[in-house]
Amino acid sequence: MPESGFTRLLRGRRVLVVAGAGGVGKTTVAAALGLAAAARGLRVLCLTIDPAKRLSDRLGVDGKAADHAVDPATFAAEGLILKGEFSVTMLDTKRTFDDLVRRHASSPEAAARILSNEFYEYVSTQLAGTQAYMAMEKVRSVLEDGRYDLIVLDTPPTSDALDFLDAPARLIETLDSAALRWLSEAFARSGRLSLNLMARGMALVLRAIARLTGRRFLERLAEFVTEVNELFGGFRERAERVARAFRGPDFAYVLVATKASEALDEARFFAERLERLGMRADALIVNRARVDPGEPPAEDTLEAFLVARGVPHDDTLAARVLVAQGEEAAAFAYEQGVLRTELSREGALAAGRIPLSIEIPAFAESVHDVAALVAVCRHLL
């Protein structure tokens, strides 16, 4: 039997990163990819950011961050036999950051100082890039523990999918910006914040801030930055290591889009970004695709068809069904046109550049139960 595209995608991989524009179906596709891999015999952890409430309830994910192995009977009931295992976990950004701090602090006291610093609360929950970066850290730690053959990472919803790859750098940029560095240096030398040791211009700015916020604020900030830097033995290096791991050959990038220009544009930008990093997108999943309604039947055939199925008789019904069918056919043709145009553009999404392309039809309802998830999964297999 020839090897399927999906099997090829999995070969030699330990992580599938699922990325795409907001709302295109990343979380759904990530779950379905994980399930498909588990059906093929792998022990899979699906690391998700924001599982749809109803689906996660059905899978028994209760919102806690602990890994949860889903009972295979759940899928067997829908006719999908898992040769491997399917576990799901929700990313808990703050907890991942807390663990990192505890693991790497020079002493439990140092860890406690950081965890109780008011800036930590902000950095560990609100700062741009933290969620994506912590997802990456979590992947790294799961890879190290070796319990899973494959991790499927659902990337956080961002206005821009590219944010994801930039997250570590951006977070570092913020934490390590010149102003913060000056602050922490001044603090390190004197044991407390000394504005005199700083460049004059900077000192003036900080004096102004201190007047507004109180000196205590700056001291706490400086303390925090110093400790965080110490903690990671150079936070920058650590983040770079994590970012580098994400460029390894055992990471595959799965782009999800719909047949809409914006979604495909975003997938292209992402694929181009990968190419600039010396990587490539490994698969394009076109989700929520309209189904080709085919050629319309003759009106009398349709009428006989409707009558045979006991559809209540009505003189205009067949004609109305044909109008609806025509509209559907037009919408389908339009979408196909969009896809064709986008794939014919130069660039990383151009036809043939991405080794695997899979279409998943739009279901009548959103994917919120196991049956629907299994249906998506079958399209991948």
Ligand SMILES: Nc1ncnc2c1ncn2[C@@H]1O[C@H](COP(=O)(O)OP(=O)(O)OP(=O)(O)O)[C@@H](O)[C@H]1O
């Ligand atoms: N093929 C499909 N047919 C019908 N509904 C779908 C399909 N794929 C996804 N959906 C539904 O679309 C909605 C968005 O999907 P999902 O949450 O997976 O997108 P997302 O890309 O993860 O969004 P976000 O960027 O907000 O994280 C959900 O309600 C989901 O059930």
Ligand SMILES: [Mg+2]
């Ligand atoms: Mg999502």
